[in-house]
Amino acid sequence: MLDLKLVQKNPELVREALEKRGSDIDIEVFNSLDQKRKELVQEVETLKAERNRASGEISKRKRSGEDASDLIETMGKVASRVKELDSELGEIEAREREWLVSCPNIPNETTPLGKSEDDNPVLRYWGDKPKLDFKPKEHWELGTALGGLDFERAAKLAGARFAVQFGWAARLERALAAFMLDVQVGEHGHTEVIPPYMVNSTSMFGTGQLPKFAGDSFKLADWDYYLIPTAEVPLTNLYRDEVLEEDMLPVKFCALTPCFRSEAGSYGKDTKGLIRQHQFHKVEMVRFAHPEHSYEDLEEMTANAETILQKLGIHYRVIELCTGDIGFSSAKTYDIEVWLPGQDKYREISSCSNIEDFQARRANIRFKPRDSKKTAFVHTLNGSGLAVGRTFVAVLENFQQADGSLLIPEALKPYMGGIEKVEAP
RNA sequence: GGAGAGGUGGCCGAGCUGGCUGAAGGCGCACGCCUGCUAAGCGUGUAAUGGGGUAACUCAUUCGGGGGUUCAAAUCCCCCCCUCUCCGCCA
Numbered sequence: 399m400l401d402l403k404l405v406q407k408n409p410e411l412v413r414e415a416l417e418k419r420g421s422d423i424d425i426e427v428f429n430s431l432d433q434k435r436k437e438l439v440q441e442v443e444t445l446k447a448e449r450n451r452a453s454g455e456i457s458k459r460k461r462s463g464e465d466a467s468d469l470i471e472t473m474g475k476v477a478s479r480v481k482e483l484d485s486e487l488g489e490i491e492a493r494e495r496e497w498l499v500s501c502p503n504i505p506n507e508t509t510p511l512g513k514s515e516d517d518n519p520v521l522r523y524w525g526d527k528p529k530l531d532f533k534p535k536e537h538w539e540l541g542t543a544l545g546g547l548d549f550e551r552a553a554k555l556a557g558a559r560f561a562v563q564f565g566w567a568a569r570l571e572r573a574l575a576a577f578m579l580d581v582q583v584g585e586h587g588h589t590e591v592i593p594p595y596m597v598n599s600t601s602m603f604g605t606g607q608l609p610k611f612a613g614d615s616f617k618l619a620d621w622d623y624y625l626i627p628t629a630e631v632p633l634t635n636l637y638r639d640e641v642l643e644e645d646m647l648p649v650k651f652c653a654l655t656p657c658f659r660s661e662a663g664s665y666g667k668d669t670k671g672l673i674r675q676h677q678f679h680k681v682e683m684v685r686f687a688h689p690e691h692s693y694e695d696l697e698e699m700t701a702n703a704e705t706i707l708q709k710l711g712i713h714y715r716v717i718e719l720c721t722g723d724i725g726f727s728s729a730k731t732y733d734i735e736v737w738l739p740g741q742d743k744y745r746e747i748s749s750c751s752n753i754e755d756f757q758a759r760r761a762n763i764r765f766k767p768r769d770s771k772k773t774a775f776v777h778t779l780n781g782s783g784l785a786v787g788r789t790f791v792a793v794l795e796n797f798q799q800a801d802g803s804l805l806i807p808e809a810l811k812p813y814m815g816g817i818e819k820v821e822a823p
Numbered sequence: 824g825g826a827g828a829g830g831u832g833g834c835c836g837a838g839c840u841g842g843c844u845g846a847a848g849g850c851g852c853a854c855g856c857c858u859g860c861u862a863a864g865c866g867u868g869u870a871a872u873g874g875g876g877u878a879a880c881u882c883a884u885u886c887g888g889g890g891g892u893u894c895a896a897a898u899c900c901c902c903c904c905c906u907c908u909c910c911g912c913c914a
Contacts, residue, residue: 436874443874443883450883453895457842466894473894622904641833 512720525713536740538671573813588652593632604761625658629682679786692777750781
């Protein structure tokens with residue numbers, strides 16, 4: 399959520415930001431609502447002041463035994479007018495707020511201009527594509543052939559966009575998750591968290607999933623519970639309505655959680671394999687940062703995510719999302735895209751964003767600067783470190799062998815219970 | 824699932840037979856005084872948000888959230904949320 403005052407006092411800045419994003423949100427709608435609001439407020443407050451004065455007078459007369467019926471009668475009329483204006487004002491304010499919470503964040507000035515994902519600049523590459531002297535399989539083909547992946551039975555249990563992992567595949571998933579956590583906790587100083595995997599609508603609102611993206615999540619019938627689409631939601635909301643000490647910042651959390659997404663609107667996209675599932679595991683990093691240092695935090699967090707692929711020895715590139723492709727809440731986002739030989743493509747495996755104070759304002763997360771009496775909003779950041787399911791895909795596609803077997807990357811061996819190579823049954 | 828208790832300012836805690844109560848008292852905090860040994864005492868001040876004014880100041884809103892009654896609601900009525908205790912059930 400943007401600062402109401404900013405939108406009121408600097409609508410041009412907001413208009414510009416919306417244009418850069420290619421957003422269809424109209425600032426004029428807000429402007430006219432706000433104009434009307436100001437007029438109503440002025441009128442109703444004048445009446446209320448009059449009513450309060452009269453109330454005091456009535457009270458005084460009553461206590462001294464005087465008659466006040468004339469005042470009471472006049473105030474009856476004022477009261478009904480106040481009621482009218484109040485309800486009108488309430489409606490305007492509700493619409494104004496609706497506009498405000500549907501308005502995306504203002505991109506940071508360093509976020510590159512662009513219309514779509516085609517305009518996202520590549521910042522850097524790490525490593526090299528593996529030299530395979532055979533035609534690489536796609537991960538679902540390999541995983542199925544090796545007896546680890548089963549999409550048919552998953553469809554029987556639940557439906558499309560689910561998978562069952564057996565034996566080595568389940569073990570590999572667990573190994574990846576444990577490995578990632580060990581790095582993010584042990585080497586990068588994150589505090590490990592196990593949060594609820596369901597959250598209430600207030601939490602979903604706090605991070606920006608609601609109200610605009612309600613259809614993207616799973617909601618439990620008859621409960622105000624949503625399955626978390628990412629651990630960003632519970633982790634960021636941990637400090638909702640709290641005031642942190644300046645010395646605490648940055649606070650660095652990470653969590654391994656399942657993530658649940660409806661993937662509405664993605665019909666026909668990535669229908670095969672593990673790339674786009676209703677349920678997947680992700681190690682998520684969330685930071686509460688000092689506003690003055692949040693962009694350094696973004697660089698560090700992105701590096702934290704990259705470390706995982708470097709240790710695994712998998713080629714990737716880092717791109718920066720342009721203004722037309724950046725997420726609703728984000729001011730600046732780096733995506734890490736891993737190389738998938740089977741698909742012959744780079745695919746997103748991590749997304750690291752600085753949300754600045756956009757979520758902090760929604761969720762009311764503040765800190766107390768040492769030299770000031772006023773509290774200020776923190777900056778929140780989040781990034782995958784990494785998406786476990788997609789890393790599983792990357793391992794399969796990058797470490798497959800000509801004979802159809804799969805080698806386990808060095809870094810994962812300690813986690814694999816002695817499995818070093820997976821061969822067809 | 825059943826029964827009960829409660830949600831008030833940074834915190835604790837009165838008020839809840841409706842009317843100078845934005846809210847006693849305490850703690851904490853800030854400033855000042857006093858005092859020469861840890862420390863204590865005394866005095867004063869101390870909510871947030873929005874509007875107007877250079878300013879002193881002033882107006883409005885806020886006692887979990889929403890609605891209602893009334894000239895007037897922290898106080899009365901209705902709905903919802905949350906927390907706690909006891910019982911039941913349960914990995």
